[in-house]
Amino acid sequence: MTDVPTHSRKRDGSLPNALVDAGIELLRERGSGGLSLRECAAKANVSHSAPGYHFKNLKGLATAIATRGFSHFVDAMEKRCQSADPDPRAQLEAICQGYLDFASGQPELFLFIFSGQQFDKDNAPFEVVASKAYAILREACEPFVPKDSSPEEIEFLIWSLVHGFAHLSMTRKKDNPKLGQTWPDFDAVFSHLFKSITVQE
């Protein structure tokens, strides 16, 4: 009857990370709505209100999860960039590929960080990694910005397209899994766009 020994977990500061792991697993199993402090606690073998000690709120845990999500997101883009040609167009394509790598590799996490739900704005690590994601995109777009227009135009053209493609792919494939077959290829769609932008000397 010794279900779980009391205080089975060593107090080494690993609990917050373990709770985030549990949360991501929960997201995978049940989607964005299935996140629960008590279940994360159970998965991490701690009592139901242990999470409350490390995270003020459910929102606090959600922000920690989103921070990890953005971190993986940044990693995915950087990984593609490093193994790509330094040519501006190749770099931009690598960014887009990384974007889609993350979305298709961890669809629930992708949908979660872009779900529109509010995270803790005063959480510094979250702000840092989230703005780094945008900085990467901005840097890759920079060579394509015409001299007479604001960088935002190109940035949002690219960002909207890749984000829209990823977001629609994930939401619609979730709705209807057999849809995958007729889904157009990323490259085919983007080739049209790439015709309309050129490196600005």
Add this chain to the structure above:
Amino acid sequence: MTDVPTHSRKRDGSLPNALVDAGIELLRERGSGGLSLRECAAKANVSHSAPGYHFKNLKGLATAIATRGFSHFVDAMEKRCQSADPDPRAQLEAICQGYLDFASGQPELFLFIFSGQQFDKDNAPFEVVASKAYAILREACEPFVPKDSSPEEIEFLIWSLVHGFAHLSMTRKKDNPKLGQTWPDFDAVFSHLFKSITVQE
């Protein structure tokens, strides 16, 4: 002490609609996560489990709300189309404008229907109106489809761009309301894209 008279509501079949109204109001007030059967019931002045009679589930109510959302979405696109030039390019722009009208006019409802959460797939009215939205887009893209490529390529180019722009605008403006000033104009962004697609013959 007659707080609310028992059975104050006439049984005229208007409760389902009233509950959807209440749900949309709740979405506006608290965002996608704030939807609750019991609060919808309270807003509609019925007992806590009256919604359960008309909607099997919370998911059932969510699907009814999403159905209304898609209906408004379709209306917004059609309204712009009707008051636009019949020229293919003007029609396509009208679709995009309608898309953004809906997203900015009812941001919470827009985020809700595209939140990636599962709705009842066996709900006929939902399926009808949701697929109608896609049909409208598809029709507007048709004149731009090159003879040698599949329609999906152009459709997803347009759809991804307008959806991504709308979705990013809504999520980021929610995060950071003062961001609105530096947000690029839709037309400026899309003008780049429109250079890359032309009416086919």
Add this chain to the structure above:
DNA sequence: CCACGCAACTTGACGCTGTCAAGATATGAC
């Protein structure tokens, strides 16, 4: 006009949830 039947609710209960207060325990400093 009345009784009956069924649709549209209400009431109550259950286990789940987040959150807080208060108690227990382990770990590092002295």
Add this chain to the structure above:
DNA sequence: GTCATATCTTGACAGCGTCAAGTTGCGTGG
């Protein structure tokens, strides 16, 4: 070895979705 404090546990509370069972009122048949 004892003590302080960070880290967790226990217990309680209200609110949630969902189901079962009871109640109400409207329409229909006589």
